[in-house]
């Protein structure tokens with residue numbers, strides 16, 4: 001039987017990829033960093049089973065998951081989004097503002113290079129975590145906060161503006177990363193839990209959500225939104241707006257200030 005083209009493909013155009021890079025949690029995941037929350041015990045076995053279910057949810061919605069080399073010595077390695085920022089086929093390897101997280105990038109660099117990405121790097125004195133970068137079309141919002149400094153913002157501009165990105169810097173102080181405060185719906189509406197968003201007016205369209213963890217969505221394609229099970233009221237709000245929430249329990253990662261976005265890097269613009 002002939003394979004059908006993926007949804008949203010344009011005849012004659014290369015087919016956008018739906019690959020997601022993930023990394024299994026380290027056995028030391030319970031030692032992950034906490035900055036804005038009190039430390040709570042993390043069960044590594046529960047974390048592993050939640051991570052497996054997260055990958056399953058991606059695959060069930062048409063994403064091919066690709067595992068980066070495990071980084072068992074890095075407690076926060078599972079939060080792979082922080083190690084790399086993608087724009088088109090260019091991978092910008094991050095340099096975390098948390099020094100202990102810097103060894104995480106090696107295996108990620110290798111994985112994106114193997115996938116055919118062009119690779120670029122954030123250099124000293126720049127620091128940048130991928131969790132600070134929110135892409136909406138060609139607009140790239142970058143949080144200037146605890147993990148990303150001004151040199152990191154400049155280097156992001158230098159890497160992506162020549163490719164057509166418009167980089168918008170946003171101050172972040174109430175949360176770990178920009179994407180701890182805001183992400184975006186498929187139509188580009190920025191969503192956030194207002195007490196944690198410093199300047200909602202920086203975004204052209206802003207929709208407040210009723211729960212902190214409701215501010216985080218991964219766009220699975222079409223109307224489907226991957227989100228945390230800990231935000232049921234927000235899931236109801238999104239369903240009422242015509243979206244289809246797909247909820248996953250990521251409680252162990254939430255204890256470490258992680259959210260649904262940070263457990264994968266979606267590679268949409270690598271043409272197969």
Ligand SMILES: NC(=O)NCCC[C@H](N)C(=O)O
Nearest residue numbers: 032033079131256257258262
């Ligand atoms: N992008 C993200 O939301 N990353 C979460 C990182 C959590 C990790 N415990 C950290 O503090 O770096």
